[in-house]
Amino acid sequence: MATWGLVIETTVGIGERKHAEAYVLAQLEGTRDEALVELEQRARHHSPEHPRSPKRRRLFRESDGFLLVIDGAWQSFSTRFTVAELLEDSAAPAQLAQPRKGESNPAAAAPPPPSPPPVERYADGVPVRLAWLGRKDLT
16 A cells, blocks of 8 residues: 655745745555545645735645645735655654554554644734743743
């Protein structure tokens, strides 16, 4: 069974420092269609940092994934979601022990971690609850 990477390429920064960065959201074992279903869910619920005051949100389907375009007050920001087959990983963990005949492997059936919940923001884009508020390690 193939391993699929769910890759996100998103616009970060603003103004002259605006650029794109890529991240691997998750890796899934299964079919390409199963990976696309998971990727679509993540694309539909994705809440990027920019723009702070979105005016319009459009999600497009492509052959290998999805393109999210969000128009802000002054600029547009894009996020590309791609499903790609993993061919090589130099930092892959050691293979899990194969289960004996008749036993199941609970690690293989573990669902991918959920996407972080969207951040509640005021109309001007400022978070309602600051990320550092309530952290015990900052005292």
